[in-house]
Amino acid sequence: MTTELQTPELSYEKPLPPVLELTKPFWDGCREGVLQIQFCNICDLPWFPPAEACPRCLQDDWEWRPISGHGTVWSWIRMWQKYFPGWSPDEYPYTVALIKLEEGPYMYSTLVGIEDKDVSCDLAVEVDFRKVDDEITLPVFRPASR
């Protein structure tokens, strides 16, 4: 399921996320091909991005639970402006999508396995993974198979 994003001899210059104690389980999961987010053990609320307590109960009794990996494209853009290093000229414009996860929270990502002309809001998608290095594997989304 996990495929190499690029050949290893090329250096990767796109921004990489710092891994914190709080977020490490998220990245550990991605490396294993599992998308997981935090759920409250008291009220079962899921949330993303990671936070130290349930935003409803305000308690720190929570755990990382695997989620379905399914969602829909809430919206998407094509980025033409060069804000970051690491994208080669032939990668512009690149696609960024805002995914509404089946469980409720939203997640920015990108789309794979689809051409821009076929993308639409509310497109059903499922998670896939792209390995960047030994630590980071990024979740991405492709059209849902189910």
Next chain:
Amino acid sequence: MSSQPDRTDLRNLQDKTAIVGVGTTEFGAIYRDLDPERSAYELGLIAFREALKDAGLKRTEVDGVIVSRLPHYGRMCEMIGLRHPRFVNVLPGEGRQSGIALQYAALAVANGMADVVACIYGNNGRSAGAKYGGESRGISTQAMFEAPYGMTSPGAVTSMMFRRHQYRYGTTTEPLGHLAISNRANAALNPNAVMQRPITMDDYDGARYIAEPLCLLDYCLINDGGVCFIVTSAERARDLKHTPVLIHATSQASDITPVYVADDFWHEPMSQIADDLFAISDAQRDDLAFAQLYDNFTPTMLFTLEGMGFCEPGEGGDWITPERIGLHGELPLNTGGGHTSESYMQGWALHVEAVRQLRQECGERQVDDAQYGLYACAAPLATGHILRRGD
């Protein structure tokens, strides 16, 4: 749910305070004159000096200071020689804060915490090379979960919202073009505006994409400038130089999510603000001589018009016509040229334009019968005011 607060208590602030002085730097002149040594404080200082002169007040009569985008109130107070102000605050440099600065000033004056509050803003973004995108350091949500995908910038999130609006309602980019063209036409009549050359729909359609579907002409400028407005009591305002501009009604609402965007295009906070304003004001939508709508990007104006009930959700695209939004139309918008053409002062210069319109000082771009005017900013933290000519 707990019991709802009685929002008509907002009436307590009605017409109690007034903007009595406004000042800005020369936006056009310094746009063409980059200066890496230009500080935000210097720009704030110039604006403060202009606003004091405009109000006919002495520096020593100011006893409250609210600064925004300026990193520290201390340096600003030091530079304007205010050693013992009795009400001081600093707000971050984001556009949502300009309306909030006015609200704090009104609250302070109405409740006796200060007599004269100067709200001061300074922005040296252009000289300092601000890009408003591309941040990837630190441990913010942006750095950890957005930058790895190349997601960045307020324009990109607004573009996400607009694409969703297109999908949901069939909106085209044509109304955005009308907004950009109208802003520019107004700026052409504003000697202080940065961009004065009129644009056409061909220019709009030919502009390069930044975060598609939005293009360069949907975007605010990046320019240097300072703005100041001075607030005092309505009573004291009567003895000052100009016709006071009363803070007639003001409200704040919000929709704070981790991803900035709102599934309803901020309809909920904007409709709440509109309900508040029109419940406590003598004026209704038809009585407004103009609306200064926060336009970091043109779709924000469309969301504001829909949210505040000038048209139904989804109908903004049809509602926005050149005739309706022009200087002599049903609701003139952003009469000074807005953020896309006059100056990107994060809402601050929109307030100044509102004051000058109500004081009928706007020359060729003066709208008719300016008794009431609207300022509104749609964002996760949203504000709106109706300002009234106080004679």
